[in-house]
Amino acid sequence: MKQYLLSVCHPAGATQPPPAALNKIMSDVMALRQEMKSAEVWVFSGGLHASNSATVLRHQDGDIVLTDGPFIESKEQIGGISIIRVPDLDAALLWARKLARATTSPIEVRPFVEQP
Amino acid sequence: MLTRFLGDISLAEEAVQEAFAIALAKWPSTGIPPSPAGWLITTARNKALDHLRKEASRSERQHAAQLLNDVEQAEEHDVQDDHLRLIFTCCHPALAADAQVALTLRLIGGLRTEEIAHAFLLQPTTLAQRLSRAKAKIRDANIPYRVPDAAELPGRLGAVLAVVYLVFNEGYSTSCGDEVLRTELCDEAIRLGRLLATLMPQESEILGLLALMLLIDARRRARVVGGDLVLLSEQDRTLWDESKLEEGRALMRICLARNRPGSYQLQAAINAVHSNAPSADRTDWRQILQLYDQLMSMAPNAIVALNRAVAVAEVHGVAHALQLVEALDLPKYHWYHAVRADLLRRIGRTGDAACAYRQALDHCDNKRERDFLMRQCQSLPRH
Numbered sequence: 001m002k003q004y005l006l007s008v009c010h011p012a013g014a015t016q017p018p019p020a021a022l023n024k025i026m027s028d029v030m031a032l033r034q035e036m037k038s039a040e041v042w043v044f045s046g047g048l049h050a051s052n053s054a055t056v057l058r059h060q061d062g063d064i065v066l067t068d069g070p071f072i073e074s075k076e077q078i079g080g081i082s083i084i085r086v087p088d089l090d091a092a093l094l095w096a097r098k099l100a101r102a103t104t105s106p107i108e109v110r111p112f113v114e115q116p
Numbered sequence: 117m118l119t120r121f122l123g124d125i126s127l128a129e130e131a132v133q134e135a136f137a138i139a140l141a142k143w144p145s146t147g148i149p150p151s152p153a154g155w156l157i158t159t160a161r162n163k164a165l166d167h168l169r170k171e172a173s174r175s176e177r178q179h180a181a182q183l184l185n186d187v188e189q190a191e192e193h194d195v196q197d198d199h200l201r202l203i204f205t206c207c208h209p210a211l212a213a214d215a216q217v218a219l220t221l222r223l224i225g226g227l228r229t230e231e232i233a234h235a236f237l238l239q240p241t242t243l244a245q246r247l248s249r250a251k252a253k254i255r256d257a258n259i260p261y262r263v264p265d266a267a268e269l270p271g272r273l274g275a276v277l278a279v280v281y282l283v284f285n286e287g288y289s290t291s292c293g294d295e296v297l298r299t300e301l302c303d304e305a306i307r308l309g310r311l312l313a314t315l316m317p318q319e320s321e322i323l324g325l326l327a328l329m330l331l332i333d334a335r336r337r338a339r340v341v342g343g344d345l346v347l348l349s350e351q352d353r354t355l356w357d358e359s360k361l362e363e364g365r366a367l368m369r370i371c372l373a374r375n376r377p378g379s380y381q382l383q384a385a386i387n388a389v390h391s392n393a394p395s396a397d398r399t400d401w402r403q404i405l406q407l408y409d410q411l412m413s414m415a416p417n418a419i420v421a422l423n424r425a426v427a428v429a430e431v432h433g434v435a436h437a438l439q440l441v442e443a444l445d446l447p448k449y450h451w452y453h454a455v456r457a458d459l460l461r462r463i464g465r466t467g468d469a470a471c472a473y474r475q476a477l478d479h480c481d482n483k484r485e486r487d488f489l490m491r492q493c494q495s496l497p498r499h
Contacts, residue, residue, distance in 0.1 A: 002258050088260040089210060090268075109210075111257045 001085050003043060003112040004092040008105050010079040012051070017104075028102035029080075036084060041095065045082035079105065083112075199224070200315050201261040207276040208259050215250035216279050222247055224311070225304050235301050236286065273316075277325050277380065280308045284329050288336075289482075302333050320371050324381030327367035331387035334360035345488040349396040361391050379415040382407055401430035418444050422452055425459075434462045450480035454489060466496050 016022060036042035051070035058065045070077065082099060086092050092109050100107045206219040218236075221227045227235075233243040253259065264272040287301025309326035316322055338355035339346055346352075368388050371381045386407045393399040408424035421444055429437035438459045446452035453476035460469035473493035480486050 088258045088262075089208075090260050090262070090264075093210065109257075113256075 001087060002092075002114070003083055003085050004089075004096075005108075005110045005112065006082040006084065006092075006096050006099055007078045007108040007110070008047075008080040008099070008103050009076040009108055010105055012073075012075055012077050025103060029099075032098055032102045033082075035098070036082070036095065041084045041086050041091075043083040043085050045080070047080035048078060051077040076106075079103075196315055197263070198261075199311070200263050203276055203312070203315075204263055204272060205254060205259055205261050207272075207279045208254075209272070209275050210257065210259060211250050211253060213279075213282070215246055216275070217282055218243060218246050219250050220279050220308070221283065221304065224308060227304065231300070235298055273319060273321070276312065277321060280305050280312070281325060281329070281380075283308070284332075288332060289485075299336065302329070302336070305329055306333060320374050320376045321378040321380050323367045323371050324378055324384050327364040327371070328380050328384035328387060330360045330364035330367070331384060331391055333357070334364065334391065340484070343484065344491075345484050348390065351396075353395065356391065364388065364391070377410070377414070379411060382411045382414065386411075399430070401427055405431050418446050419449070422446065422449075422455055426455060429459060429462075434459050438463065448479050450476045450478075450485070450489070452476075453479065454492070457492070461496060466498075469493075470496055 017025065033042065033045055036045075054070045056067045056069065056071050058067065080103075082095075084092060084095055086095065089109070089111070092111075096107045096109045203220065203224055206223055207216045211219070218232055221232045221235075222229065229244050229247065230240050232238075233240040236243070238246075263269075283301050284305035287298045287303075287305060306326070306329050309322065309329055312319075312322045313326050334357040335348070335351060335355075337357065338351035338353065341352075364384065365388055368381070368384055371377075371384075386404055389400050389404050389407070405424070405427040408420065408427050411420050412424060422441065425437045425440040425444075428440060438456070441452070441456050441459060444452065453472045457469045457472035457476060460466075460472055470493055473489055473496075476489050477486060477493075480489060
């Protein structure tokens with residue numbers, strides 16, 4: 001078994017969908033989470049606040065310095081993540097497909113390094 | 117087979133290559149063994165074991181060597197299964213298209229990295245990097261060695277066929293450089309097509325693609341004469357390869373009997389109609405147009421629409437075709453401008469035709485095709 005990170009990508013500065021659409025997305029995502037749990041592939045999942053709520057810590061001259069804001073300014077930001085445990089990439093892509101449908105957003109699939 | 121045992125595509129590849137090298141050295145004197153594929157697998161397996169033992173400091177490798185020892189001697193039908201698994205892995209949609217092509221040629225076609233690099237006019241180091249990146253992704257993301265199940269197969273087979281057709285097209289209509297044809301790529305694509313047809317004989321689109329490649333490739337000798345590109349309508353049809361044409365037609369007869377049309381079969385049928393015409397002016401354009409209509413309803417895209425317009429010009433007239441062409445959005449495709457130029461020439465708009473030929477030249481990187489477009493442009497009547 002292998003673990004994959006499914007990240008939901010949002011364009012930075014994108015506005016929220018209208019309430020009705022958002023409700024539909026939320027309930028689809030919750031239903032998918034339940035489906036993942038029933039299939040015993042679910043490890044963890046959660047949505048994230050906008051990246052301007054982030055705090056970055058840096059190691060600098062033996063000290064730790066705090067800064068406000070995201071680590072990298074980029075065109076996309078991660079709106080939420082799911083971690084699943086499945087046999088291979090094809091199985092992970094199958095779940096990612098469902099997640100892309102539920103969230104209506106692009107999904108990035110990334111394998112975790114195997115635990116030693 | 118070996119990749120499944122070892123879970124390491126590089127190690128398996130190395131082992132298989134060594135086995136081939138030994139076969140090349142031995143078989144001429146000892147003769148070909150009764151089961152060449154079985155022999156290769158056994159030899160490759162033993163070579164892989166040697167490698168594993170040499171690096172036995174790593175415990176996982178030791179474990180793998182143990183596993184390998186336990187595996188039964190390979191049966192020949194497993195070779196076929198394994199070949200298929202590897203094809204679907206190489207053409208996995210999670211890999212970039214150029215990586216799919218390179219991997220397929222390397223691992224299924226057995227071409228050397230230098231050969232592939234040469235065919236695509238890349239530095240061997242660039243291609244080697246591309247290959248090793250793709251192999252690392254297969255390993256790290258755990259892309260499975262598996263033939264997709266029935267539900268997935270149509271989509272995944274499409275990716276495999278696209279890779280094979282891409283290889284063929286790059287061979288038949290080289291995108292850049294001095295030669296129009298890279299025949300080694302055409303031959304390799306046809307070989308891959310035959311292999312797929314053997315492995316999955318029930319898939320009509322594979323037969324369609326193989327027929328398409330054979331029917332097009334049959335015109336190879338007539339298409340370039342004295343280094344110059346010759347259009348289909350101008351070709352000396354006695355130079356066409358009758359045995360390839362017949363093979364393509366025979367495949368089309370099988371497809372027709374099955375009656376499960378697909379876009380490759382339709383494209384092959386269009387080429388079969390061309391190949392049946394004793395001369396260009398006796399081409400059955402109505403039938404070709406009908407086939408293009410079917411193709412447009414099945415797989416609509418701008419390139420098909422452009423080719424359809426060429427048939428429309430023959431059936432319904434040039435002015436009608438020109439309207440269709442000008443509605444298309446293919447500004448970077450040099451053949452779009454070339455088709456438009458030809459239609460403009462035929463309705464006497466010589467100035468506009470010259471302009472369109474210049475646009476075609478702006479987007480063409482192949483020397484032979486450029487020469488052809490230049491000749492067409494220069495042969496326009498003075499205006």
